[in-house]
Every structure is written in C-alpha cells, then in structure tokens.
Amino acid sequence: MKVTVDTIIGDILDFNAEAVAPIFFEMGMHCLGCPSSRGESVGQACAVHGVDANEIVDNLNAALGN
DSSP states (O other), X not given: OOOOTTSBHHHHXXXXXXXXXXXXXXXXXXXXXXXXXXXXXXXXXHHHHTOOHXXXXXXXXXXXXX
C-alpha cells in the first residue's frame, strides 16, 4: 500500500495497524477507533493536528516498507 495525503486513515489501519498506529499516536491522534478519525484522509488529520502532512506520509510509507 502506498500512502498519499488523500489516503483514508481507516484504509491504512486496515492494511497494517500495528505498523502505523504509533505514527498516528505521536501526531496526537489517540482515537484511531473512532468512526470520524477512520474516515479522515491523512491530509485532513494532519491539518487538524497541526503537523506536516508530507512528513507523516513519508513516515507512514516507511513503516509500511515503501
């Protein structure tokens, strides 16, 4: 799976939650099971939490072996 800023967080978690959950926790997303957070794109979540979306995308892809 290749993550972009438009990728839905729930899709990433369904693919490999164990690998990516720590990255989301570090950016301040602590409610990964909530329907609203699972339906957001990576870009939307980064905007809400005030973090750089490109950096998070890079970190997520690295965690997934991309």
